[in-house]
Amino acid sequence: MAYWDLNWYFNPLTSQDDYELLFQRAEELGYRGIALTFYQKDHFNLGNVPKPRTVGIDHVLAERRARQEKVKSESRKKKLFQKGQLEFATRLAIYLDTMEKAQMLSLNTQSFEFDIVSVEPQSDKLFQHACQNLDVDIITISCSEFSLPFQLKFPMISLAISRGIYFEVEYGPFISSEDKSIQVSNLLNLYRYTRGKNLILTSGMRVPEKIKRFTLPTLIRHPHDLECFVSMFGMSIENARDTISTHCLNVLNHSQARRTHKTVIDVMPIGKINRINELW
């Protein structure tokens, strides 16, 4: 079972060693891969679309790959067992509060260099636009607000599901906030509309500047913990498991199809190929 966490909010001020702590923790817990998210709240235009290398994500991942290669070559020399290594994806999360941003997104998301593109709509109209027209992979629904900025409607949600868009819920606020009733109520409402279909669960972890070992359990949880947590809201354990495994893989496939304009053949540089799984 391949568990993925598709939302770690990237912090450029965090050191590489602190990132290594988090990556090791994710490996220990059994995660197959994680996605580092750049959160775009300000306005941007086609001229200055954020990219993984300008934001700093590429640098962190390159360092990580270098260290992994070093560990791999050392264990090969000592003929030690090499366990599976963490895979990475990059994600752009857009705070969708104006129609201008939505129109700009509807023109062009294929050229974004991030693997996954997600939006967080802030009104009824924008939510409808995101479900009907936008070429994105995930719609984030923030459960920590007292009332959602838009009303959930069956036709819109069914349309988004038929287009292959997934709805994301972050479990971080459930751990950190004092009054959890608001989050639980919003999540129950969302589950009532989606019935667990096309729902993904992510940590929504905002990577802190300095990481201490004793805070790691509050940042990432074991996948089995999350299965039990989600099944509390009426889902079966199998469906709960899908929210952190199968659905996440489907999101990655959807993002690949989106970037390749749903063609059969794709061309990419050798450096971007996942060496473990795909290099011939």
Place this chain on the structure above:
Amino acid sequence: MVRFKVRYVVGEVKPAQNGGRARFVGVHSGIIKEEILKVVMAQCGSFGAALLRPMQIKYWNPETLSLVIRVPRESASVLVDTLRIWDKIDSHSITWNQYHIGGTIRSCEKQMIQFDEKYVIGKLTED
């Protein structure tokens, strides 16, 4: 097609002391909802409070102290069990008498009419 099933809980609030009805004249449905949620929070925690967040006070009569509460069907049992231990409104002691629990407001209306008839007859015979 009915997608969301609800339950309507009909009952009466009885003041613990005789002649205490006059104290509830200024009490409105917002205060009732807050008091019920406080009890739910104490008994069932955040999860229970979240289950009952969509609860609505459909009818509250401060004269007859009758109450109709609308709640999602899945949370009806949590509400009914919590109302049994509800004992305070705005620092006044009360007890809860449940008369009816139904799926439609029409069935609640019939119960409320019967309740009001008994209340009026009771008032007339007192005088």
